[in-house]
Amino acid sequence: MVTTAELAATVMARADRLGSISEDAGRLVRRPLTGPARDAEDLVASWLTEAGATVTRDAVGNVFGRLEHAGDGGPALVIGSHVDTVRDAGKYDGPLGVLLGIAAMAYLAAREDEGDPGLPFALEVVAFAGEEGVRFAAPFLGSRFATGTLPDEWLARADDEGITLAGAICDAGGNSDAPPRARYRGADVLAYIEPHIEQGPIVDLAGAALGVVEAIVGPERLRLAFTGQANHAGTTPMPARRDALAGAAEAILVAERVARDVPGLVATVGEIAVAPGAANVIPGAATITMDIRHADDSVRVSAVGSILEAARQAAASRDLDLVVTPEMEVAATPCHGAVTAAIQAAARRTGMGPLRVMTSGAGHDAMVMSSVAPIGMLFVRSPGGISHHPSESALGGDVLAALRVLIATVDEVATKVRAGSFLARSEVVA
Ligand code: HGY
Ligand code: MN
Numbered sequence: 040m041v042t043t044a045e046l047a048a049t050v051m052a053r054a055d056r057l058g059s060i061s062e063d064a065g066r067l068v069r070r071p072l073t074g075p076a077r078d079a080e081d082l083v084a085s086w087l088t089e090a091g092a093t094v095t096r097d098a099v100g101n102v103f104g105r106l107e108h109a110g111d112g113g114p115a116l117v118i119g120s121h122v123d124t125v126r127d128a129g130k131y132d133g134p135l136g137v138l139l140g141i142a143a144m145a146y147l148a149a150r151e152d153e154g155d156p157g158l159p160f161a162l163e164v165v166a167f168a169g170e171e172g173v174r175f176a177a178p179f180l181g182s183r184f185a186t187g188t189l190p191d192e193w194l195a196r197a198d199d200e201g202i203t204l205a206g207a208i209c210d211a212g213g214n215s216d217a218p219p220r221a222r223y224r225g226a227d228v229l230a231y232i233e234p235h236i237e238q239g240p241i242v243d244l245a246g247a248a249l250g251v252v253e254a255i256v257g258p259e260r261l262r263l264a265f266t267g268q269a270n271h272a273g274t275t276p277m278p279a280r281r282d283a284l285a286g287a288a289e290a291i292l293v294a295e296r297v298a299r300d301v302p303g304l305v306a307t308v309g310e311i312a313v314a315p316g317a318a319n320v321i322p323g324a325a326t327i328t329m330d331i332r333h334a335d336d337s338v339r340v341s342a343v344g345s346i347l348e349a350a351r352q353a354a355a356s357r358d359l360d361l362v363v364t365p366e367m368e369v370a371a372t373p374c375h376g377a378v379t380a381a382i383q384a385a386a387r388r389t390g391m392g393p394l395r396v397m398t399s400g401a402g403h404d405a406m407v408m409s410s411v412a413p414i415g416m417l418f419v420r421s422p423g424g425i426s427h428h429p430s431e432s433a434l435g436g437d438v439l440a441a442l443r444v445l446i447a448t449v450d451e452v453a454t455k456v457r458a459g460s461f462l463a464r465s466e467v468v469a
């Protein structure tokens with residue numbers, strides 16, 4: 040019987056392997072519907088097959104592995120995360136959760152082969168494509184596609200090269216016209232569990248290996264396009280300028296000031312584009328992104344309003360046009376008590392508990408999956424709290440602890456399901 044220590048070591052080796060599959064030499068970037076994305080998805084599919092799963096895939100690159108324990112095709116307990124990355128990424132954000140799911144599946148399948156009665160439900164592992172939204176400005180692409188909640192207008196969103204999401208789906212052999220049959224609807228999923236690195240400092244500062252998430256903050260993403268007048272940098276007097284980049288710079292500092300003034304609010308300008316982009320030309324156009332988050336949606340909405348009002352005033356004072364394009368808004372999402380309780384019970388049973396209960400500052404596919412199922416998240420320490428950076432890391436011992444807790448969580452859910460006490464009767468989707 041394979042041991043959890045062996046499986047955890049395989050998780051780390053596979054994270055390294057996936058971390059070497061990139062669009063760019065010298066840094067990790069793997070956007071959805073690209074060649075490297077397909078290569079990584081192929082690898083995940085092969086590991087799922089090796090674990091005993093039946094593998095299916097869809098038009099945006101999601102990979103689903105299903106182990107039919109109960110054999111009745113009923114609702115599955117789904118474990119998953121994403122396999123795409125940001126630019127210049129670390130190798131654990133996303134893939135670690137998928138690889139832990141595969142390892143748990145391999146362990147449970149081997150245990151059943153040795154005579155264990157098996158689980159009273161099917162077990163699925165999903166690798167979502169395109170969670171980060173780096174391509175097509177379509178965050179949570181894979182989980183939205185899998186739950187049938189991808190807005191139609193997102194199919195027309197284009198990447199930096201002008202390729203639309205619909206076009207990329209077609210280029211990859213899919214049919215973007217056919218409305219996707221949502222793989223996950225209410226009746227298909229018993230619960231969704233997403234193991235993930237914390238991506239922040241809290242578990243590490245507590246000297247712990249793991250944490251459990253009670254809620255995920257609500258992210259909002261906007262694009263602000265300032266338009267002024269390009270002109271000669273040497274001959275144009277300052278009062279006569281319509282400098283788009285200066286207007287954008289004022290908006291960036293407003294966002295930072297509002298976020299510093301509101302407890303728990305974070306605001307980030309991660310992208311900027313300037314045209315025409317020459318040292319001796321006053322910028323005629325400047326576009327920035329804004330990513331604003333808070334655990335309380337009403338606080339976030341109010342802060343976004345204040346920031347946009349100040350940005351509009353900055354534009355008006357410089358005779359600039361400003362177009363604000365909302366890109367994404369997801370409400371703050373609570374995890375389900377039954378799933379969190381199962382994770383905590385598993386942590387106690389494996390000697391890791393009780394786990395610190397915390398909020399996730401990062402967004403996750405679990406937010407989207409919460410529309411079809413009860414969700415829970417198991418956090419793994421991020422040494423130094425670094426993420427979305429090549430020095431993002433995970434410790435082998437923490438990954439082993441996470442695998443043991445994950446397997447024990449599945450067993451906790453199985454015990455509750457057998458007793459008919461996992462979810463309140465009113466929550467059981469027919
Ligand atoms: O941006 C996020 O919070 C996540 O890493 N996609
Ligand atoms: Mn991320």
Ligand code: MN
Pocket residue numbers: 121132133170235402403
């Ligand atoms: Mn992630």
